[in-house]
Amino acid sequence: MSPVPTPIVQASGLSKTYGSGETAITALDDVSVDFRAGELTAIMGPSGSGKSTLMHCIAGLDRADAGTVTIDGVEITDLDDRHLTELRRDRIGFVFQAFNLLPVLTAEENILLPLTIAGREPDPEWLEQLVTTIGLGDRRHHRPSELSGGQQQRVAVARALASRPAVVFADEPTGNLDSRSSDEILGLLRHSVDGLGQSVVMVTHDPHAASFADRLLVLKDGRIVHDGPAGGADDVHERLRETSDPTPTA
């Protein structure tokens, strides 16, 4: 391990504009940011500030108009769809807000999905460890419809970790969950960083969720307006208040 953590994802000069002319919306405005390995980063910001767009661009789901993205040493800007897909498959894990699992597959099959897609044999010990970590127990052969929302989301986290990706992206992973389930998921993500050495980038608008992170990025109008340690939930509130409009509404 080198003493200085190397960036696992590097974005530089990312810009993205939707529409054109008078109705054009700048979703990302020349954003440059590095994500370090072994860190849990929370991205926050008001609705429409460009969080999802940033995440989609740095995760290879969408293309920026300008700028470059390097994931785990691979520059993805010019990759074609197939290589981009394979990169997602092998080097990136995803947790979405909802609809993370294929209804026809069992929980365990869903966890192994990225490996199965790649045609790789799963490592049984690793699978055991994942199943144990997410506390699925005897429900591993159930289908998603037979699991609670929290259980489903835990399966999704395990799925994201299954291929030991370089980085896990989570877009509002707790958006649809009650506070107990939320804490379980956030604990899991935290554990994946601390216990398994994962790197996680999480978009959220919940300060409590952000307080689980090492680092807090705040976006506004497509720019990064804050970058620093996350601290507790109160600190997060403070950062958000500082970066919001001088005349706050409600």
Place this chain on the structure above:
Amino acid sequence: MRALLLRGLRSHVRRTLMTALAVVLGVALVSGTLVYTDTIDRSFDNLTQATTRGADVIVTPNSEQGVDSFGSDPPQMPRDVLDKVRGADGVREAIGVVGSQQLVVFEKNGRDRLGSGFAPGVLSGDEPNADWFGSTRYASGHAPRADDEIALDRKAAEKGGYALGDEVPVQLAGPQRKLRLVGTVELDGVGSFGGATVAITTQPTAVALASRTPRNYYNTVAVRRDPGVSAQQLEASVRRAVGGEATVRTGEAEASKQAKDIQDNLSFLPTILLVFAGIATFVGAFLIFNTFSITVAQRQREHALLRALGATRGQVRRQVLGESLAIGVIGSVVGVAAGLLVAPGLRSLMASFGVDFPSTSTVFAPRTIVVGLLVGILVTMISSFVPANRATRVPPVEALREAAAPPARGRVRRGGVIAGAVLAAIGTALLLLAVTGTIDGDGGSAAAGVGAALLFIGTALLSPILVAPLAALVGGPMTRIFGLPGRLARDNAVRQPGRTAVTAAALMVGLALMVFATVFASGMRETLRGDLEQAVDAPVVVQSRDGGMSSLPPELPAVLRRDPAVRAAGAMSFVSVKAGGEQMSLNLADPGVFDQGLLRLHTADGRQVRDPGPGEVLLGEGDAEKLRATTGGTIVVTGANTRRQQLRVIGVIADAGFTMDGSWVSTATARRLADPRPAFVLVRTDERPQELERSLQRDYPGAEVQSKDDWIGTQTKQVDQLLMMVYALLALSVIVAFFGIVNTLSLSIAERIREIGLLRAVGATQRQVRRMVTVEALITALLGATLGVVLGFVLATAVGVTIDGFALTVPIVSIVILVVLAGLAGVLAARPPARRAARIDVLVAIGDE
């Protein structure tokens, strides 16, 4: 509500179009059939009117209604009829026409017949100055004046590449002759008389070609009236003059009688084609049903919201039915119009099988429009009725639920399965009643049709329970080959068993009928082969080069017998007669055919059949049963020429087999009833077929000499021809089913956008997604194929076992080919939805919507 309806149609243009397409195809075939057959009828009307136009009265031979002249020439009148007519009051002019429908006009090589299939070669020997009769117009040249001259219809001359002055080889009775082409004719602007080859010669030449005798001479006598005499007066006086010897009608009456006869003879054509149109429409109904079922399921929330907002059940039902009405109307209108394109297609299809009827100007009758619209709209409405009802049962609370993901595993509706079993049972019972003859005649056909339809619907309703096991069967190897895509495809196919089942069932119908036809045809082929092999004991058979379609000159057996190497030769021919009020086909045997063992058949007591003598008949088992006649009894038959003949039954043949089952009289006996022509000649000779053929080359180059085995081969090939035609007509149903797969998959994929997006997000390549969709289509298609093969086989067996001596065979190769083709069709059908699935935007799919 109406605005909502339109919005719904517009926002699902693709689905609406696909569904409408199913209606279009079925209706187009219905409308096309009507246009095609109406056009034929009208063309024949025009032609018969044209060919009788100049005559006020036409005298024709007495002929028995309902007896066709298959295998023989229609009857003729004695020569003196013309003199009697000329002696009648009010006759200004009368001419006689000597003709035949058995003329063979050859191509330039003198060997192959000009024109093909069933279209006859019509010979007409006119008297000089007969140009007032009919509207025969010379397109080039002039009417034959010398006895070695001939005129052909323009189409025939073009087909044969004949120019004025060329020698045209022709044959009817006697050695082949070469006549010089001096003119080409058009019949009322039509180049061709329904594919028939029309040849005109001088009357003496026609008499010689057809070997007419004074007793059997004229086909037609045409009469023109004196000024001041009406056609009716002329008719009466001519009738008085000819006595009962011939039939006298006004020109008009004769034209409409001929047209009606032709229509009656062709009535099988619209019936058969409409059956196939009905099948395509029936398959379309599956597609419509499926589309509406899926969309109703997908719009559950929309309907629930409507209900929550106060819409009544009736309003929801009307919304769905309104949509189906719109689709029905659009599809039917387009379908009726498309019929105009289908009609020429049908015509060339039939022509490619040698059935070429005239079609002068396209007839688009109001009846066609009405029938087409009714069929299309009714089928659409009926097919959408069940889905519409299902829509009304959505509870309003559904609206408040989370956006439902499509279920991972759908349930099989028990009610559906029970209903399916009941319908299948009723269908089977009806089919059994029909094939065993318990219900016969038109009722039997109806029972068979309804029975088959019920069996298909029943199987479709039953088949959801088969989806899972069959998908496992097919999906197992797919998973092994394709990995995850195969696995997901299998699971996806099983998710909505009803949906997959109905999609597969649509394919099942077409395929079952194809398999039925294949198994039946293959059984027929083997039965025919077996029967012929057993009965025919001649090493060599002579028939015309067109596969025996045209007859042979009557003297050919005698010519063959003069060959020193030939030990026995006898012709077989056929005539139709009436017995017991129904048409019956008689087989005719030349002397020696049985006595010299060219054919070997036995009666029930094991005795070999001998040649029937004058006034004797050997009954086939079927005829004996139908006529309730036994050995020693008599039957009375009436020939096409209205003559009655009492025949003594000298035996009942027991071992002829299904295809050879028929009654036999001597050729001489049959000559009193009709004008039979040899269909083929059975020969016992020491020569090889090639040697015998060479010896016939000069006078009979159109005769083909084959070994018994080769000849049996050409006979069975006709069964294959028929099978090809059935395939071609069923193809449209399969195409409709194909659209069904496209449609169902497209709708299912629209439903699974998020799943596919997720798959793509976590690393499935476009190719893997395409594969997943393709394999699902493959599973569906193979499911349909499996069901179709089983059902088709069961149907063929059911029909086969009721036929005595039917050799049931399993045409494995053909069936495998059909299944593989079905699979390929499935793969092809998957292409558009697979491509769309692969292109699904990951971001849209995983978005918050």
